[in-house]
Amino acid sequence: MSIRISVAICALLLGLPCAPALADDAALRTALEAARRDFEARGPAGLDRLDLDAVQTVCNRWANNPPSELQSLLQAEQLAAVKYPEGGNYLGDWKKGEALAQSGRGLTWSDGAKVATGGNCYNCHELASTELAYGTLGPSLARYGQRRGRSPDLLRYTWAKIYNAKASSLCSNMPRFGHSGALGEAQIRHIMAYLFDPQSPVNR
Numbered sequence: 148m149s150i151r152i153s154v155a156i157c158a159l160l161l162g163l164p165c166a167p168a169l170a171d172d173a174a175l176r177t178a179l180e181a182a183r184r185d186f187e188a189r190g191p192a193g194l195d196r197l198d199l200d201a202v203q204t205v206c207n208r209w210a211n212n213p214p215s216e217l218q219s220l221l222q223a224e225q226l227a228a229v230k231y232p233e234g235g236n237y238l239g240d241w242k243k244g245e246a247l248a249q250s251g252r253g254l255t256w257s258d259g260a261k262v263a264t265g266g267n268c269y270n271c272h273e274l275a276s277t278e279l280a281y282g283t284l285g286p287s288l289a290r291y292g293q294r295r296g297r298s299p300d301l302l303r304y305t306w307a308k309i310y311n312a313k314a315s316s317l318c319s320n321m322p323r324f325g326h327s328g329a330l331g332e333a334q335i336r337h338i339m340a341y342l343f344d345p346q347s348p349v350n351r
Contacts, residue, residue: 175207192256206318218317226314229307230325232332237302237339244341245348247334248274254329264329266309266338271321274341275348284320292343293350305342309335 179197188194202221205213213221250265252258269278271285295301307314310325324330330338341347 172208189256191254191258191260202313202317211318213317222314222317225311225317225323225326226307228326229310229314230332231303231306232336237306237336238343239333239336239340241337241340241344241347241349244337244339245275247330247338248341249278264334266324266330266334268338276351277348288342288349290350292345292347297343302339302343306335306339309338 182197183194186194199207202225205217205221247266248268250263251267251270253262253264268274268288269281271282273281273283273287273289274291276289304315308321309330311323312319312321313323313326322329325332325335342349344350
């Protein structure tokens with residue numbers, strides 16, 4: 148985080164009213180202390196996952212509804228850190244993207260260090276009409292490319308959304324796949340192809 152943004156955030160935090168009871172600071176500290184006391188690191192799942200960055204701290208403090216000025220500052224900082232693909236090559240192999248979208252393995256306590264990480268997209272989204280089981284926490288992405296086209300702006304927006312959803316919606320529940328290192332550039336390109344390729348089941 149840049150010094151300019153850090154100073155601005157500190158000034159806002161000092162000048163804004165206290166958080167609502169739902170985001171009580173003392174209760175959050177108690178919960179984190181209990182988690183650190185009762186959980187243990189196992190496999191790829193370490194206790195460092197309990198460490199909050201500025202975005203998580205702000206979203207917790209304001210119960211996912213921070214002041215608009217603070218939200219705008221943090222979203223701009225998250226967007227500036229998005230790493231776009233080399234040479235502007237956004238699309239990979241949709242078949243590999245499908246496998247990634249369907250996989251929820253990787254980075255859990257029961258996974259070995261060599262287990263490939265999936266995107267677990269179906270846990271929250273509808274994508275291909277042939278897939279009967281999907282979550283509804285996120286919006287439907289069915290016929291994503293067919294409905295929206297494939298303009299440079301849309302490709303850039305969608306990449307940023309997968310890389311770091313908090314760059315466009317600060318307190319989004321969607322994981323920051325690229326920002327966290329859970330998915331690499333090649334994996335995100337494959338998922339992008341699954342969303343955009345006309346031959347992908349998503350667009351059939």
